[in-house]
Amino acid sequence: MIAQSPFAQTPSKTIPLDVERLRRDFPILQTSVRGKPLVYLDNAATTQKPRVVIDALRRYYEAQNANIHRGVHYLSELGTKLYEDARLKAQDFIHAADWREIIFVRGTTEGINLVAATYGRSKLNEGDEVLISGMEHHSNIVPWQMVCGERKATLKVVPLNDNGELVLEEYDRMLSSRTKMVALAHVSNALGTVNPLKRMIAMAHAKGIPVLVDGAQALPHMKVDVQDLDCDFYAFSAHKMYGPTGIGVLYGKSALLQDMPPYQGGGDMIKSVTFEKTLFNDLPYKFEAGTPNIADGIAFGATLDYVQALDWTAVMHYERDLLDYATEQLSGIKSLRLIGTAREKAGVISFVLGTIHPHDIGTILDQEGIAVRTGHHCAQPVMIRYDVPATVRASFAFYNTKSEVDALVRGIGKVLEVFA
Amino acid sequence: MAADELRSLYQEIILEHNKNPRNFRTMEDSDVSVEGYNPLCGDHYTVYLKLEGDVVKDVSFKGSGCAISKASASVMSTMVKGRTKQEAEALFERFHDLVTGKPGQSASLDDLGSLAAFAGVSEFPARVKCASLAWHTLHGALENKQEAITTE
Incomplete structure (x- = not known):
């Protein structure tokens, strides 16, 4: 028998993911790029590695x-x-x-x-x-x-x-x-x-x-x-x-x-x-x-x-919430069009921004320390299907945060300034 | 620092040419037209030429791509019109040295006109192909290449 803690509750609610603690497992997430804290949103290309690996x-x-x-x-x-x-x-x-x-x-x-x-x-x-x-x-x-x-x-x-x-x-x-x-x-x-x-x-x-x-x-x-x-x-x-x-x-x-x-x-x-x-x-x-x-x-x-060893229920819950937040924040940008709005989604937000080419967006975001992928993502038929030459793709992992989404939104603001 | 570098890449002249590209049209009666594309990012243009002997009588381009590639194609079209093939090739060579950051370029920027605006590209290695796509395509057209030009 395992003794029940008097504070134990029925697990009806997920224990939230301790993202700050998890981020410390990944050395690269503590680094800077171009003088700015790295905001790594290219996880669909490759994810970062924890120190144990x-x-x-x-x-x-x-x-x-x-x-x-x-x-x-x-x-x-x-x-x-x-x-x-x-x-x-x-x-x-x-x-x-x-x-x-x-x-x-x-x-x-x-x-x-x-x-x-x-x-x-x-x-x-x-x-x-x-x-x-x-x-x-x-x-x-x-x-x-x-x-x-x-x-x-x-x-x-x-x-x-x-x-x-x-x-x-x-x-x-x-x-x-x-x-x-x-x-x-x-x-x-x-x-x-x-x-x-x-x-x-x-x-x-x-x-x-x-x-x-x-x-x-x-x-x-x-x-x-x-x-x-x-x-x-x-x-x-x-x-x-x-x-x-x-x-x-x-x-x-x-x-x-x-x-x-x-x-x-x-x-x-x-x-x-x-x-x-x-x-x-x-x-x-x-x-x-x-x-x-x-x-x-x-x-x-x-x-x-x-x-x-990860609590996968918490991970999936957290990522769902993060993706919803990013979708909501990005949808608030007037000239932004999301490519891919399926009911069931994981990890990825693809978008185009007015007539500004994704490559230009990627370069400007990079100057802010934000890594996204721009291009056809090795899925050219998908680009043809949605009649876009390329998209910007922000892709998430469980170590990403809402404040990184905010940095992305600010970065897109800079893009719009340059191309005003 | 980052903002300065960004400014040096996206100069007013580049943004303006991107917004209002010159000679941006298909040319029905061209003597030669060549397609150029950048498979990695999808920049894709056709360059049209009308030649009279050795002289580029008219030049235009059509297609789509990033601001750097489009502005570069636009500036190129204004620069090579009325020049001989040799002069156009010589300009391409200087432009290429400029965007790849070959030393000794800054001393002679004055006579490059609007092309000098692309000097900042050399700080962005990933964008050199964008800047030089139209020029590579022009080069193919001047050599009367039949196949499409790619930057890969």
């Missing part, structure tokens, strides 16, 4: 460096354990059924390419279709375009409505007996839209079609349970969820992964090699040829410890 990287190179999976010496065994622990932590974090379903890749892009090049290439035939959506990042368009071109299959695109939501009636209509794969963003990097994945996956499964999810923009903002979603593949990057660059995960249901041919050949992905025949390794190593990104993998383990 930076420390894990340094510790690895200073005291743990060795190649893994084959050495019999102390450091190799230690490295192997730390690297494989990171896999278990990733399994735990996304609630995968089996650790063998966690394949380490360079990032989301490589994860999607892996599935397109192995599953796609072996399953697609002339006349087949791959269904993606109109809000995909280039990394969930081009790999499918490439494999469709090679296999004479067709790429189909689910349209968006004016708010930036997928048109589900169209989606349902486009799922056909020719559809061999559905590939969807969980959260749009350019619009912030959160797609109703559980429903969309069920709709595809009802017709026997597997679904790959690009989760790059989801994991920084929400807890994801791949078994609950019932997705067949889920790809994500460590660096967009407070971890190091160069490492990410492809989750896949083991039955599908077993059935897929290997991605790359080399060391680690084999059981035995002769010039006549190679016996491939078991999952997950079948897909992990060559010396992996050990250092970043281990630092990713530290990242997962960090994010696992």
Whole structure:
């Protein structure tokens, strides 16, 4: 029995996130840019890293460096354990059924390419279709375009409505007996839209079609349970969820992964090699040829410890509130037009400002120490859909604050002054 | 400091050309037209030329992009009209040195006219491509290039 504190209340209300304390975990947030405190609003491009992650990287190179999976010496065994622990932590974090379903890749892009090049290439035939959506990042368009071109299959695109939501009636209509794969963003990097994945996956499964999810923009903002979603593949990057660059995960249901041919050949992905025949390794190593990104993998383990310890209910509540506040403040600017006004959004506000080009806005905000992204955000079809050459994107993490939103609004005021 | 640098980038002359770009029209009877774009930021213009022998008789441009790229295209169009190909190329070279901050430029700004307003660009490496896009496109047009020009 745990003794109840006399002050304990029923947890009907979330304990608010202690953002000031969390900000202190991120050394870069204490720095200045161009003489102004850094206001980092480019989290959809990459997030900042807590000290525990930076420390894990340094510790690895200073005291743990060795190649893994084959050495019999102390450091190799230690490295192997730390690297494989990171896999278990990733399994735990996304609630995968089996650790063998966690394949380490360079990032989301490589994860999607892996599935397109192995599953796609072996399953697609002339006349087949791959269904993606109109809000995909280039990394969930081009790999499918490439494999469709090679296999004479067709790429189909689910349209968006004016708010930036997928048109589900169209989606349902486009799922056909020719559809061999559905590939969807969980959260749009350019619009912030959160797609109703559980429903969309069920709709595809009802017709026997597997679904790959690009989760790059989801994991920084929400807890994801791949078994609950019932997705067949889920790809994500460590660096967009407070971890190091160069490492990410492809989750896949083991039955599908077993059935897929290997991605790359080399060391680690084999059981035995002769010039006549190679016996491939078991999952997950079948897909992990060559010396992996050990250092970043281990630092990713530290990242997962960090994010696992966060109070996610509080994080999601806080981010929702911050996004609402930013939307409200920015909407108050007369010439500002929001691009992407879906009911369900996370982390991202894209906008244009009268006829002022986003690049000019980005440069002026930068002089105020404010980092935003300007351009097409690797989602050119989205820009075409909303008839804008580019947008300004402010993207948030749990360590951003309302006063940083205020700084952004003041910065936009300066832009309007310069271009008055 | 930051405000000064900003002022040096967004000079009045640049803001004015951005607002009222000169020779901003498609030219139906051009001798050569070349498209130029900056794939990273989406600046996209077409430069039209009418040539008489070696001389640029008329020049215009159309398209969209940031203030720096549009003002630069506008100023360029006013500067090269009536010049020979060689003179236009020589101006491009000097302009390029200016925006990339090649040393020894400040001494000779006087005869650059409105082009001198772009000296501040050299403090903003990310914007050099914006400033030079129209000039690269002009260069392609003078060489009678058939394919689109990109800054990448």
